Amino acid sequence: MxxxxxxxxxxxxxxxxxxxxxxxxxxxxxxxxxxxxxxxxxxxxxxxxxxxxxxxxxxxxxxxxxxxxxxxxxxxxxxxxxxxxxxxxxxHSRPFEGATAVLDKLSRDYRLGYATNANSEAHRCGLGGRFAFEIYALRGGVPKKPPAGSSRRCWPRRRPSRTRWCTSATTTSTTWPALRARACVPCG
Known part of the structure; x- marks a missing residue:
């Protein structure tokens, strides 16, 4: 689950x-x-x-x-x-249209997390206080790139086993509203 x-x-x-x-x-x-x-x-x-x-x-x-x-x-x-x-x-760093509504809906049933390999800190992008955890590359020993041989969608590798990771490979600016109707790709 x-x-x-x-x-x-x-x-x-x-x-x-x-x-x-x-x-x-x-x-x-x-x-x-x-x-x-x-x-x-x-x-x-x-x-x-x-x-x-x-x-x-x-x-x-x-x-x-x-x-x-x-x-x-x-x-x-x-x-x-x-x-x-x-x-x-x-x-100008803001969520895509519809993203906060989806986060609000998902937060009723799931614990939400946020990760980036750049410097888009959640609080600087209009998303502060929405996530149970935030992961930033090159902080606290978190690598910027996933280990060789691991799926890029599964960054970082040390993820909870019951976590579904959503990346730009699974959602795009043109398909963001579709996230309401489909799940993100699970890491395996």
Whole structure:
């Protein structure tokens, strides 16, 4: 019998793409350099998320932004623009439409959990106080990536046996309301 439903944060509960785009748009507008476009900030970030995947989310974002700013000789401005990015990113980090209603319904019958391998802390994303537990990568010995050979849907590996994990592989922004009608994929 399933007693716990745990959710991955980014792109499952939290609309991270909209929040990140808002943060990068604010930086692009404030930097006001035609050589440093929103598309360039996004592309450099995508490359850094791949090449530095095992690092802390803030460290990855800083490295990517430093790289983009260096294209115009402005890397010395990193701290200023990084703070602006995170201020705007967290101001726009919100649950997908319908997510809180589903959480409210599920909380009547299940213990709810929240996990992320980035930095979308529940309280900063409009989801504070909703979960029996929260798991954050690189805190308290929690690895960022699952151990080799384990299912990526089952991060972290040390999960309760009666837990159903919901990730962006099982729910998407376009199918979020469908979660009411179907269960998330169980880890096996």
């Amino acid at each position: 399933i007693t716990t439903v745990a959710f991955d944060a980014d792109d499952t509960l939290v609309d991270i793409h909209t929040a990140v785009t808002a943060g990068l748009s604010a930086v692009t507008a404030a930097v006001a350099d035609p050589a440093l476009t929103l598309e360039l900030f996004h592309a450099d970030a995508d490359d850094h998320w791949i090449s530095l995947a095992d690092r802390d989310a803030r460290e990855i974002r800083a490295a990517a932004m430093r790289y983009t700013l260096a294209r115009a000789g402005r890397e010395h401005e990193l701290d200023r623009w990084l703070e602006l990015f995170f201020e705007v990113r967290f101001a």
